[in-house]
Amino acid sequence: MTRLASSSVSRRVVLSALGAAALCAAAPTFAQGTYPAKPIKLLVGYAPGGSVDMAARVAADILSAKLGATVVVENVTGAAGVVAAQRAVSSPADGYTLLAGSSNEMAATVLVNPAQRYDPVKDLTPVSLLAVAPVLLVASPKVGVKNLDEFIALAKRNPGKYSYGSSGVGSTLHFVGEQIKQRAGLFLTHIPYRGTAPLTSDLVGGTLDFAIVSPTAAAPFLQGGRIVPLGVSSAKRFPSLPQVPALGEHPQLKGYELSGWFALAGPKDLPAPVVQSLRAALQAGLADPAIRRRLEEGGSIPATGKEDLGQIMREDTAKYATLVKFANMRD
Incomplete structure (x- = not known):
């Protein structure tokens, strides 16, 4: 009786350990390149049909095709894109909730909106520029x-x-x-x-x-x-x-240049392998002539995906800061 009980316990321990090992093997591990393992959500701070939404849907199509993932665009409007950006900033840094945003909420509005609770440069992980949007x-x-x-x-x-x-x-x-x-x-x-x-x-x-x-x-x-x-x-x-x-x-x-832009970013501390996967997919997609035509027809100039988005965010924020003082935009 005692030996049977002991044997039963041993089998349960072994089976439990094997089950745990199987779960670990199935769990997403960024270092092993298993990202993405579930649908990716792109948050857009503007209504469907607009220029930012258009760029986001191009990005969604690229990521879906290149990563083999389900990519969903979710429009979360309000405060010139800030509502969607705040939600992205507050999301887990796992690569499954990203911001498909614009220069508004990723560089400009932090300088004039006292209700904005995030700093784009500090609280977002730059992934890729999608397009430049002259006006x-x-x-x-x-x-x-x-x-x-x-x-x-x-x-x-x-x-x-x-x-x-x-x-x-x-x-x-x-x-x-x-x-x-x-x-x-x-x-x-x-x-x-x-x-x-x-x-x-x-x-x-x-x-x-x-x-x-x-x-x-x-x-x-x-x-x-x-x-x-x-x-x-x-x-x-x-x-x-x-x-x-x-x-x-x-x-x-002379020398005037100041345009809007569209880009993809994630929450702070997005894992490097995730950023690399997303960036590589977007670079490949943005090289496609059909994709470039879609962006051009939407009124923007396609990026290559190789630009330094973090530097662009910092430089434009500095440009905007001088104009805030010039125009006395903030009390």
Whole structure:
């Protein structure tokens, strides 16, 4: 009886140990390259159909194809992307909840939003740049200017008379407008909007004089001359709008360059093997001509995935900090 009991206990111990070993072998181990072992979620701080959402869905398709994973895009709107970013920052650093974000919540808003509880540079792990998103300086036809020369001359003759709109205080579009003012020595009144639709409506109607808008938002209104394109914020002309000069081509804006961007990041301390897997997948995907066309058609310039996203975040935050002081954006 005693020997049978002892034998039974021994078998249970052995079976238990074997079961534990099997579980350990099945568990995801980053160093062994088993990531991803379950679906990956990409948090997007903006509504479906917008430029950030579009870039996120391109990234999702790349990761799904290259990693063989299920990738889900979840739109968590609010506070110019901050709500989604805060949720990403607070998520486990395991590579299964990531932020597909923009320069707004990854560089700009921390300087002007006192309610933001995270520091992008300290609390996010940079993974990869996805695309650069130049924006346009545009005018209402009712103002009567057709190019940058006329815009600058008119604004200088009438300091404080004219206004420009953006998507909100502290947004990348706001910073682009303030840097134009700073470089050219202009006095324009900034009017923040809570969406592209009311901004473009006021611009077409002549209630608003000028605006900083994305190429995709401007596209329907450029046809037929309902708004007038004056310049693009990238260092070079935008491929899909070759007739529109880069702002930096004008002598009083020489060297101007300040664009938004889209990128993928994770919570602080994301394991290096996870970052490497994600980055390698995105680099491979971004080299695909079909993927690049999708991004270009969405109004952005595709990245290579080899850029130093951390450096971009730091440099742009420093640029924005000087403009916060210039425009007195924060009390």
